[in-house]
Amino acid sequence: xxxPEYAYRLRPSTRFVAAGAGVVALLLLAGAVSMTGAAxxxxxxxxxxxEVEMTNTLTFTPGSVTVEVGETVRWTNTSVxxxxxxxxxxxxxxxxxxxxxxxxxxxxxxxxDPEATFEHTFETPGTYTYFCIPxxxxxxxxxxxxxxxx
Ligand SMILES: [Cu+2]
Numbered sequence: 001x002x003x004p005e006y007a008y009r010l011r012p013s014t015r016f017v018a019a020g021a022g023v024v025a026l027l028l029l030a031g032a033v034s035m036t037g038a039a040x041x042x043x044x045x046x047x048x049x050x051e052v053e054m055t056n057t058l059t060f061t062p063g064s065v066t067v068e069v070g071e072t073v074r075w076t077n078t079s080v081x082x083x084x085x086x087x088x089x090x091x092x093x094x095x096x097x098x099x100x101x102x103x104x105x106x107x108x109x110x111x112x113d114p115e116a117t118f119e120h121t122f123e124t125p126g127t128y129t130y131f132c133i134p135x136x137x138x139x140x141x142x143x144x145x146x147x148x149x150x
Contacts, residue, residue, distance in 0.1 A: 048074040048119065052142060054083040054112065058135045060142030069149040072121040077112045083140070085109040085118050087130035097136055101126020101146070122146040 049071035053061045056079040067073060075085045088106035092098045100106060101124050109118035122128070125148045132140040 048072050050074070050144075051076065053078045054085075054132070055079050056081065058132070058138055058140045060085075060130075060132075060140065063141075064143040064145065066145040066147060067122060068147050069123060069125050070121065071146075072119050073144055074117055074119045075109065075112070076117045077114055080114050082114075082134060083112050084133045085112070085120070085130055085142075086133050087128055091133060092131065092136065094136055094139075096129070097131040097139075097141065099127065099129035101128065104128065 049067040050065035050073045052065060052073060052075045054075060054077040055061055060075070065073060077083050086092075086108045087098055087100060088108045089098045089100070090106070091108060098106075104122075104124040104126060107120050112118060122144065125146045128144040128146065130142055130144070
């Protein structure tokens, strides 16, 4: 009974907890490795602070999310049609489609097919209004409020 793999299977609850802590452990590990100067280790992915779905009813859901500076929002096209996440005044043809805080960079996902995801990390606090290019006419818009970090 000294087979370590067998012993591992006997404790499913321990394994479940370990899986939850796995992401944290991975990030810590990545940080530790990079501090040793291993240049080939890729940067750890930033945690996603908020998720937004792009729907068949031409909405961003939830329509408004709030994050802190340095945090990332992830959009997922859960519909069967093409959408975009666009916060670029140069792409807008209607008033109110885009609003950017002063000094914030414009961004645009480009065409997102069904099941596609897009992430953006917000470095400037303020309120962002973005829209979907194919559905600008029906005001498919969303808001991201970025609060100053603590
Ligand atoms: Cu759309």
